[in-house]
């Protein structure tokens with residue numbers, strides 16, 4: 028049995044399953060229409076169904092000559108018209124061909140295109156073709172890509188350049204999307220000060236606030252900046268109570284079961300609290316609860332812990348609330364470029380990068396260190412209860428998989 032079965036430590040997949048179940052109980056269902064220019068990162072609220080055939084008419088895949096294959100016996104053909112993309116051609120005169128360019132509609136009666144490289148223009152202007160022609164060659168038939176009525180994107184698709192481009196091919200000017208989730212970012216800790224001010228004794232700069240704000244913005248959230256919350260119960264109550272309009276309160280810090288766990292105290296008083304001890308490193312303690320009905324996720328305060336738990340747990344939770352099905356990052360199996368001799372009881376996510384196709388962890392894996400994440404290209408997963416020799420396969424999750 029692996030170490031994750033140790034009582035009290037919740038396996039990562041179990042924590043994720045519970046969070047996703049909570050997300051499904053609190054879907055954000057309000058919708059709005061957005062223009063294609065504003066659709067990036069938004070979540071499609073309903074399936075996108077094509078209202079046209081694509082292409083709408085048969086057209087040429089080449090610059091060349093269009094003809095009717097059945098009528099052609101190998102003889103040179105007169106050129107009866109010239110058709111550029113964007114033009115509406117006349118029907119093909121029998122016994123002739125049409126000069127045609129890529130993307131131009133095939134004239135009625137034509138069904139085959141020969142590329143200009145295989146055609147020879149004779150002195151009298153007729154065209155002869157060097158090679159045998161296959162009926163239908165170099166023609167993009169009507170509806171080849173999409174037929175009217177076909178569903179081309181599922182509800183719950185996170186829109187990006189490709190899906191937005193696809194919607195444009197179908198002539199959709201607007202898309203129906205879920206409204207942006209409103210997420211309050213709350214940094215707890217008496218020691219925190221903002222960049223731009225001088226550090227006093229015992230103080231550190233608040234980094235989680237900026238990490239999470241920019242990340243949430245990329246995920247399409249409307250961020251409510253709830254600032255720094257001192258380690259004080261009355262202020263915690265007051266602050267949480269003022270955030271009644273958001274969809275999620277995302278806090279960092281104050282979740283270790285230390286004496287300064289005011290977030291936990293406030294949630295215990297006025298809502299629900301679950302303190303999860305996760306079989307994950309970095310990032311063991313996670314608070315999940317509600318304050319007066321508003322969902323709260325409390326990430327651990329150490330920056331690398333915030334990063335990992337946001338990437339693997341809070342991000343999927345948020346996406347699922349918007350109806351996204353595919354919420355887990357894609358990991359790739361790569362050989363380890365390191366050894367791991369002591370099996371752990373928590374699943375470790377090492378900040379690392381790929382070097383010559385092998386996963387290499389950064390030298391400092393302390394949960395307080397964000398710099399090693401900046402050096403890294405992703406997370407290297409070392410499962411609980413395992414040892415690794417160089418070349419053993421590990422899962423590598425590129426940051427690009429989670430940063431959007």
Ligand code: AMP
Pocket residue numbers: 214215216218219231232233234235236279280281282283285327328329330395
């Ligand atoms: P805590 O969970 O409050 O005990 O915090 C754990 C560690 O993370 C402590 O070293 C904190 O100083 C640090 N920490 C907490 N919040 C932040 C933050 N917003 N930015 C940077 N470090 C933080």
Ligand code: MG
Pocket residue numbers: 215216217280281282287328
């Ligand atoms: Mg603290």
